[in-house]
Amino acid sequence: MVGIMIWALVVPFALWALLRLTGADPHWLWTPLVAYTPYVLVVALVPLVVAAFLRRRAATAVAAASVLALGVAVLPRAFPGGGPAAGGEELRVLAVNLAFGQADAGEVVALVRRMRPHVLTLQELTPGALGRLDRAGLRTLLPHTVDRSAPRAGGSGLYAAGPLRELPVIEFGFRQARAVFTTPGGREVEVVSVHPCAPNPSAPVPCWAQGLDALPRAGGMPRVLAGDFNATLDHGRLRALLDSGYRDAADATGKGFEPTWPTRGDWEFLPRVAIDHVLASPELAVTGFSAHDVGGSDHRPVFASLRFR
Known part of the structure; x- marks a missing residue:
């Protein structure tokens, strides 16, 4: 039962990360939802911590991969892009x-x-x-x-x-x-x-x-x-x-x-x-x-x- 509950926590975030990375639009409901990916990244830490605490290796690995994928997608926007300088008008x-x-x-x-x-x-x-x-x-x-x-x-x-x-x-x-x-x-x-x-x-x-x-x-x-x-x-x-x-x-x-x-x-x-x-x-x-x-x-x-x- 504990294992089922952990996977129930982990899988939604894994699916979210997969859809975000592929750019898929499976349904109109997903279109407004994906806008909240930065918030989901924060919440995705919860199943990772729970799975790691309970030493569920497979679930921990999937949760960690989800957090990593979302982090790579989201976090760079907090840092300047470092584009080439321009001195024109x-x-x-x-x-x-x-x-x-x-x-x-x-x-x-x-x-x-x-x-x-x-x-x-x-x-x-x-x-x-x-x-x-x-x-x-x-x-x-x-x-x-x-x-x-x-x-x-x-x-x-x-x-x-x-x-x-x-x-x-x-x-x-x-x-x-x-x-x-x-x-x-x-x-x-x-x-x-x-x-x-x-x-x-x-x-x-x-x-x-x-x-x-x-x-x-x-x-x-x-x-x-x-x-x-x-x-x-x-x-x-x-x-x-x-x-x-x-x-x-x-x-x-x-x-x-x-x-x-x-x-x-x-x-x-x-x-x-x-x-x-x-x-x-x-x-x-x-x-x-x-x-x-x-x-x-x-x-x-x-x-x-x-x-x-």
Whole structure:
């Protein structure tokens, strides 16, 4: 009976580690669950200690392998990536999820004043929020815009300090606005306001997966993907995107555990996870990352400073 109980403790963590490492998506329920892998790593120590204490060698070996696999997957994001230095022109990017357009427009504009982004990507941009942001002075700070606003969570947009050349929107349930931004120094970089739909029963995995899979891979020209990915570094689809050449700004600066959601609202009871990201293609070096707070949103805005190589 004791042996059965120990294996009942060990096996779930072994299966979790296996699914995490393979990037498998066996069911839509797994998609939101895998986001909590950093927490699972900590809890996985319990069956390891129990099995070792009771001298169950096989169970101890499996539990240790699970902890090791999860640790290798998770712990590196706490350390700076040590990417090559770059002395080119700086590019500052800020991403804000407006939470159905309810984020405090004044606080968003104050954050823009403080961080001075060249490009701001907005998710869940509603027509009403667009008007409030403009009245709060956002267009004075960032006069160039791409407006793909929509009711509730489906809209997005871009504000920039310099010219934007709009590209076809990526649309799978939610609109993901995209444009080519021309920097003050004349460099061009594609910026995407990322927001695939969330994986849940009313917006099932195909919508979430299609939204992520449709994002442009690195290559061809400098690119920045910034926004609410509804995915953490433990999701296979986000890792596939990174494998094309992008670097996650939080991960590259040793801040990969910085949580961004949920800070309020119906899901506030959940442990916080990092689902908002700034990804930079190989032409851009990551020099800084930070997460912030704005009233009225259940997401923390994320900021990255980048430099052209």
